[in-house]
Amino acid sequence: MIQESILLFDGHCSLCNGAVDFVLKRDTRKKLLLASIQGPAGQVVLKKCHLPPSYLDTLVLVEQGKVYLGSTAALRVARLLGGGWPLFYGLIIIPKGVRDRIYQWISRNRYQWFGRRDTCRIPTASEREHFLREDHPFLKSLE
Secondary structure (H helix, E strand, O other): OOOOEEEEEOOOEHHHHHHHHHHHHHOOOOOEEEEEOOOHHHHHHHHHOOOOOOOOOOOEEEEOOEEEEHHHHHHHHHHHOOOOHHHHHHHHHOOHHHHHHHHHHHHHHHHHHHOEOOOOOOOOOOOHHHEOOOOOHHHHHHO
């Protein structure tokens, strides 16, 4: 059984890449594997989740076979991090419609406010173990 959760992010989004940096520093228990939505591994996961290949609306979290999007994905990621970050999961009590409206407002404006990269993030040598690769058992189990 795969222990890790899979977090897909927009590899061109500067805000999303900042969030990846944030997660990498705080995922002390190595619970998350990351992949850009645009990359080969991300595309396989999207397909398995029945999301279109061009899906860039929100973060996508696959946790124990379930798919979470938007604010729910972000809060569930916080729950997996070290330190005091799991306390933010308490915000899940805010109605999903309210949380998602705020999330979608930020998502719609993220390129304008934070910028857009021309290319997807390439993990550094020290980051590679945190990124989902095409040969990972999780992806093999989807075939």
